Amino acid sequence: MYPDPGPPPKRPSPSEVAEEPGAAVDPAWIRRERFQKDLLNRPVKTLGVLMALLSVLILVLGFTEVLGWSFALIGLVVTGGVALACGYAVGQGERALRSRIREQEARAERRRESRERKLFDAQEDHAERYREWAAKKEQYDKQLNWYAVAIPDEIDRIDVAGGTLPGWSALITLLGATRLYSGGHLTVLDLSEGAIAKDLIELARRGGDDPLVWVLPVDLPRLDLGATLPPEAFADVLAHVVSVSEEHRTTRDLSFDNAILERVLEVLGDNARINQVTAALRALAQVGDPRDDLRSGLLTATQLERIGTLFGRGVTDRVVIERAWALESQLRKLEALGSEAVRLPPARLRVVSMDRQAGVFGNRVLGTYVATALTHVLRQSPASDRPWYHTIIVAGADKLRGDVLDRLMDACETSQTGLVLTYRSLTPTVRERLGRGHAAVAFMRLGNAEDARVASEHMGTEHRLELAQLTETISPTVDGLNGTYISTVRDGAASEEPESEDKAGEGGLREGITESTEWGRSATKAMGEERVLHRSREFLVEPHQLQQLPTTSVIVTHATAEGRQVRLADANPAILTFPKTTLGEFEEVRRVMLTPGTPDDESAEDPFPPNLGPPPERLDWRRTH
Known part of the structure; x- marks a missing residue:
């Protein structure tokens, strides 16, 4: 909202103010004037000295009576008068010189005062410009750098097309963190075989929850999903x-x-x-x-x-x-499904994953069963009065049949359950379902050229987006993020004890992300480089650009009455820890700040405070992700 004002204006120094000619009396001029005066007065001085000597001689001759006193008196009057006249002329010349010197000194003093007045005016102008710069700098420093990307209230599904496993991990951690810390429930069906919810599980443990994690097919005996369904x-x-x-x-x-x-x-x-x-x-x-x-x-x-x-x-x-x-x-x-099922404690985070060491076909069978059984559970559940209170994330949804996806979408829409589907590739089954119904589409990195072309045509290549350098800086540092799940439903399988309640509430979401996720640790290092915080570059929505998107970049698009809206976001959960991040949308914050009569003092309540803990109750989760 406010541009960078740049460096502060430079303070003017006395040496930078141009010195006017004649600002001081030149000693050489004084010497020249005295020399000229001496040259002019030399004959007069000589005549005066001679007349004075002649007067003395006449006086001596008068005392010796060589010359009569009458003649001597006349001679003394003549010679003395001439000597006095010469002395007066010499004195007048000295006084005239001193007068000219004083005039020059007065003129130099006026020039000096004028120079000092100019310097004072320059410093006053600098002080005014510095106050203006300081005000702009304060506005620039106090403004928020990161805002939430909101989707309309009627949206009940997000289709995520493309992306890498680290990118999915960032997205799921971000969505899950805001969901769990605002009191909601989250179910993750991970068909990617990449442990993309591992950071989210660690974050939930630190927040005081005890997530339930099933790793199939090993944990199939302890999975009772669908056991209570009618025949x-x-x-x-x-x-x-x-x-x-x-x-x-x-x-x-x-x-x-x-x-x-x-x-x-x-x-x-x-x-x-x-x-x-x-x-x-x-x-x-x-x-x-x-x-x-x-x-x-x-x-x-x-x-x-x-x-x-x-x-x-x-x-x-x-x-x-x-x-x-x-x-x-x-x-x-x-066959082993539910054979050793036991009553498990309630959990707000449930993760069902596929073991990458199992067969590909077997994992597809298991994934289809979980998705279909979950669909029937949702169909039998009453509709929630809080949309997105329960959110389901299916990672690798392109491994499910189209009719299985359609049934799951319908069940989520009926039960007011939020649904996030991530697709590694845009198969024909996926293409015909992108954005269908009440859904937004989020495009991440699309390595396949044909998928990138389809995505650019879906959004429109005329859109120009601005990419933050911080996004490009952090992405390579976690590009190799990977791991495996540890089951929590097997006896003694968990290798770490959940955090105690006191420790879990210590610091809230910010410290949880910083200490429990790879994203938070990488962002802490990048935040030390001031140059990456504000610089950015622009690009057009073209296929080759979509193939080179940073790991955590997400282009969110949905149809509106005014046309398709396209926005670029960053799914890095570490952004929630930045001091200049808000859960308010940019347009909302600008509207509040530009409303006449909005309090501007420090005591005024911030309508969109930085995210230091759970999101405000009045902000629905759909508008905070």
């Missing part, structure tokens, strides 16, 4: 899980699988586990020896008999057997 919903979840490997399946195929699973679950009864379902499918597909499942207690003799009569023995029997075999081969990856 119809459970069958629907399992049918979608099976479809994960069959991208071109039709709704008819899905309904056929769903019908098989519903009939199997009807035989097994309520609260059937996955391993019971797979045992029933093996019996239906005539795979293996059903007596093994009878001995293990997965099936009873009555259930086995009913399964054998579920479908007829006609021509379609072979179709049922093939589908049952396909269902069993994929659902067996979930």
